[in-house]
Amino acid sequence: DVKVTQSSRYLVKRTGEKVFLECVQDMDHENMFWYRQDPGLGLRLIYFSYDVKMKEKGDIPEGYSVSREKKERFSLILESASTNQTSMYLCASSWDSVPYEQYFGPGTRLTVT
Amino acid sequence: GQSLEQPSEVTAVEGAIVQINCTYQTSGFYGLSWYQQHDGGAPTFLSYNGLDGLEETGRFSSFLSRSDSYGYLLLQELQMKDSASYFCAVKAMNRDDKIIFGKGTRLHILP
Numbered sequence: 680d681v682k683v684t685q686s687s688r689y690l691v692k693r694t695g696e697k698v699f700l701e702c703v704q705d706m707d708h709e710n711m712f713w714y715r716q717d718p719g720l721g722l723r724l725i726y727f728s729y730d731v732k733m734k735e736k737g738d739i740p741e742g743y744s745v746s747r748e749k750k751e752r753f754s755l756i757l758e759s760a761s762t763n764q765t766s767m768y769l770c771a772s773s774w775d776s777v778p779y780e781q782y783f784g785p786g787t788r789l790t791v792t
Numbered sequence: 793g794q795s796l797e798q799p800s801e802v803t804a805v806e807g808a809i810v811q812i813n814c815t816y817q818t819s820g821f822y823g824l825s826w827y828q829q830h831d832g833g834a835p836t837f838l839s840y841n842g843l844d845g846l847e848e849t850g851r852f853s854s855f856l857s858r859s860d861s862y863g864y865l866l867l868q869e870l871q872m873k874d875s876a877s878y879f880c881a882v883k884a885m886n887r888d889d890k891i892i893f894g895k896g897t898r899l900h901i902l903p
Contacts, residue, residue, distance in 0.1 A: 712891070719800075721879065722835070722896075724892075769834060769835070778840030779825070779891065781891065784834060785833075
């Protein structure tokens with residue numbers, strides 16, 4: 680079974696803190712993604728990566744950065760956390776071939792106070 | 793721009809059939825996918841339509857018509873456990889080549 684794990688299920692941080700969210704997949708997938716999910720807004724893509732040390736901006740990259748030093752690990756960084764970044768963060772991975780099925784991690788519920 | 797439109801909520805009765813529609817505006821894409829997400833859970837892949845027509849997987853079927861820019865997910869013999877949110881998604885055929893999700897349809901099932 681494909682497994683995508685995220686470092687924390689719940690996280691509470693203060694405004695201005697630097698926050699690291701880690702994601703690890705065990706299926707040698709080329710592609711990895713970070714989304715945030717908010718009620719009524721669906722899944723919004725923050726960043727994605729098609730290869731090690733490669734990254735592409737998604738739809739809402741402002742306030743975030745990413746790192747992919749190893750194929751299995753994709754990190755999301757909130758440089759200076761703000762209250763409007765309180766959300767559910769979902770990591771996903773996939774092979775770069777049809778049907779491009781994405782496997783999601785369990786999510787990290789981040790609260791910024 | 794590129795967007796996918798789905799109804800925000802649909803209600804159906806246990807044992808019945810329900811159809812969740814997805815209309816899209818995108819210049820080109822590889823195929824249409826559907827995901828299911830239960831409350832508190834992560835999205836899980838349900839189906840993929842690379843070509844026009846109907847794909848069937850047990851109680852679930854998915855349909856795509858590229859000429860009509862339209863697809864749907866059909867759930868038959870509804871069970872209470874089917875209560876969830878359903879998302880359509882496409883992998884856009886453009887410079888970014890990213891996957892675009894609809895905002896999701898919340899399916900409520902009445903006993």
